Amino acid sequence: MNRPAARHRLPVVAAVLGVVAVGAYLLFGAVLGADRGAAEDLSAQAGVEGASQQSTIPATQAGHRWAPAKTAGITPGVQTYTQGGQCTANFVFVDGAGNVYLGQAAHCASTGKEDQTNGCHAGSRALGTTVTFHRGGSPAGGGDVIGRGQLAYSSWLTMQRSGEKDANTCAYNDFALVKVDAKYVAQVNPGVPFWGGPVDLNTTGTTSGDKVFSYGNSSLRFGLAGLSPQSGASHGDDPAAGGWSHTVTSPTPGIPGDSGSAYLDPDGRALGTLSTLGLSIPAVNNIGDLNRELTYARAHSGIPGLKLVLGTESFDPARLENCLQSSPPVPPLPPGLGPQGPEGPTACTATR
Numbered sequence: 001m002n003r004p005a006a007r008h009r010l011p012v013v014a015a016v017l018g019v020v021a022v023g024a025y026l027l028f029g030a031v032l033g034a035d036r037g038a039a040e041d042l043s044a045q046a047g048v049e050g051a052s053q054q055s056t057i058p059a060t061q062a063g064h065r066w067a068p069a070k071t072a073g074i075t076p077g078v079q080t081y082t083q084g085g086q087c088t089a090n091f092v093f094v095d096g097a098g099n100v101y102l103g104q105a106a107h108c109a110s111t112g113k114e115d116q117t118n119g120c121h122a123g124s125r126a127l128g129t130t131v132t133f134h135r136g137g138s139p140a141g142g143g144d145v146i147g148r149g150q151l152a153y154s155s156w157l158t159m160q161r162s163g164e165k166d167a168n169t170c171a172y173n174d175f176a177l178v179k180v181d182a183k184y185v186a187q188v189n190p191g192v193p194f195w196g197g198p199v200d201l202n203t204t205g206t207t208s209g210d211k212v213f214s215y216g217n218s219s220l221r222f223g224l225a226g227l228s229p230q231s232g233a234s235h236g237d238d239p240a241a242g243g244w245s246h247t248v249t250s251p252t253p254g255i256p257g258d259s260g261s262a263y264l265d266p267d268g269r270a271l272g273t274l275s276t277l278g279l280s281i282p283a284v285n286n287i288g289d290l291n292r293e294l295t296y297a298r299a300h301s302g303i304p305g306l307k308l309v310l311g312t313e314s315f316d317p318a319r320l321e322n323c324l325q326s327s328p329p330v331p332p333l334p335p336g337l338g339p340q341g342p343e344g345p346t347a348c349t350a351t352r
Helices: 014-021 024-032 042-047 051-055 155-162 167-172 182-187 290-300 319-326
Strands: 079-082 085-088 092-094 100-104 130-135 144-154 176-180 211-215 229-237 245-249 262-264 269-278 284-289 307-309
Touching (some): 051 290, 079 100, 144 155, 167 245
Antiparallel strands (some): 079 085, 079 130, 092 307
């Protein structure tokens, strides 16, 4: 679902998005539900156990002095442009040599048609392709370039090179890494905008009704920060997908250009990355399972010591609900878009 339309993961009907958006503001807070408790200090996550410990690293131990969360330019949720196709970055990663990466969807570098979504056969741009990070991209233009990197890993190219045969892996392993140029690393912060986290890596999947949280940054949102925070509910894991994909519904769905964006589970753990947009009412998004995507990358990318960097700020699942309740009424919604805050910065439109 990157832009331009020729590279959409699935076709999107504008009328469907318009219908879904009707009443979205009233529904948005209801999806969030009650606060799951006070936000935890992320420093406590340094002692996480199990498989996730091997795949994650606290920000304080990642070997970098990260930019302050409130002023960092390059974070999860930043716009990425790959040869003109616009997507949204998901999480921040480091390797054993100290290089820094931003995740995005593999299909953001697609060279095929919109219905060519099987990563074991779909065309992709080569590793080394320049990817730029943007602020303020819109249908009128790409906004400001705030950083650059190179495509360093693509699950699609890797599966094709290795002859992957598993049908679920081919269908749902939609993950890429962009190596941030060294001159821009000082502008990076690993925290998910607005929500905070991630506090860990989800290795157990979801159950029906679990809340999920995301931050989309499609150019179709016209740079309105209040449209970026998103929440929804999981439909539970589909056994037929082998744990590779999670289906979620939200009143403000991911739209073209949000592709690749990060999803957090109810506890602020990194759950997945936006891959497809289904055509239904309410709109359904499919997100790739980050644990499986990262495990595959660690085994096949040739990037030693690859790990997910945990956030520098606490996860707050009730933040949007609280600020919506305290905000003044909003103006009418643009067709096909989600809840919109009043003009100027507010608690709901602030990046953090």
